Amino acid sequence: MFRVLFVFVVLGISKPMEAHPLRLSLCEIEYSASNQLLTVNLKLFLTDVNEAIVFDPYSKELAFCQPNESPKADQLLMDYLNQLFHVKANRKLVNLKIKSKKLSGEGDNTALWVYFEYRQEAPLSSLEIKNAVFTDLFFDQNNIVYVHVNGESKSLMLNKKTAVHQLKF
Numbered sequence: 569m570f571r572v573l574f575v576f577v578v579l580g581i582s583k584p585m586e587a588h589p590l591r592l593s594l595c596e597i598e599y600s601a602s603n604q605l606l607t608v609n610l611k612l613f614l615t616d617v618n619e620a621i622v623f624d625p626y627s628k629e630l631a632f633c634q635p636n637e638s639p640k641a642d643q644l645l646m647d648y649l650n651q652l653f654h655v656k657a658n659r660k661l662v663n664l665k666i667k668s669k670k671l672s673g674e675g676d677n678t679a680l681w682v683y684f685e686y687r688q689e690a691p692l693s694s695l696e697i698k699n700a701v702f703t704d705l706f707f708d709q710n711n712i713v714y715v716h717v718n719g720e721s722k723s724l725m726l727n728k729k730t731a732v733h734q735l736k737f
Contacts (some may be wrong), residue, residue: 591616591675591709593701597625597655598671598716599692608655608664608684616702617680632680633671642666645682650705652731653687662686666672692717692737700731712715 589610594611614632615625617634621644622629638644646666655662673679699711713724717737724733 590732591624591702591706593699593709593711595665595697595699595711595713596716597659597695597697597713599688599718601691601718604689606655606688606730607655607685608662608686610649610653610682610684610701611734612680613676614678614680615676617645617648620702620705621645633669638657644684649689649701652698652700652702654696654698656694657688659684659696661698662688668697695735696732696737697726697735698732700728701724703728703731 581619596609597606598632599606609698617632618627618630629638630644631637632641632645643660646664649664653664655664667685668683670681671678672681681686685732695715695717697715699713701711702709703711707728709727709728713726713733715722715724715735717735720737722735726733
């Protein structure tokens with residue numbers, strides 16, 4: 569009996585660590601009235617993106633930001649994001665289109681940065697942010713959101729229980 573218990577303990581200790589056990593994403597939203605531009609930047613762990621889209625965290629199928637990137641990678645990413653992420657400016661849904669993306673980090677800590685821009689000509693009086701990205705996969709997912717509007721900054725923590733927050737300016 570002791571040997572069986574010892575084997576289970578050793579296997580439990582020696583199992584590989586899970587990818588970035590802290591479940592976080594980062595979003596930065598910035599608006600400047602002088603530029604009339606709303607920018608949204610998302611930082612997502614690549615393993616989480618792959619798990620959400622193709623159900624394999626280590627998949628090379630989509631190959632984001634690689635020379636062999638799948639022609640359907642952006643559309644699949646946007647299909648996923650549009651279900652769980654949105655920004656409303658002055659109560660109007662912002663139509664997010666990928667402006668650019670890049671990878672940073674390495675191994676399990678590789679992040680996919682996705683950049684969006686939206687022309688916001690009317691003065692910004694309110695923002696609604698929904699960020700439930702990966703909460704469909706991980707019960708402990710937290711999504712940090714930084715909002716910078718005309719020199720004022722706010723930070724939010726959104727998750728499965730509180731996925732939407734509204735700001736007034």
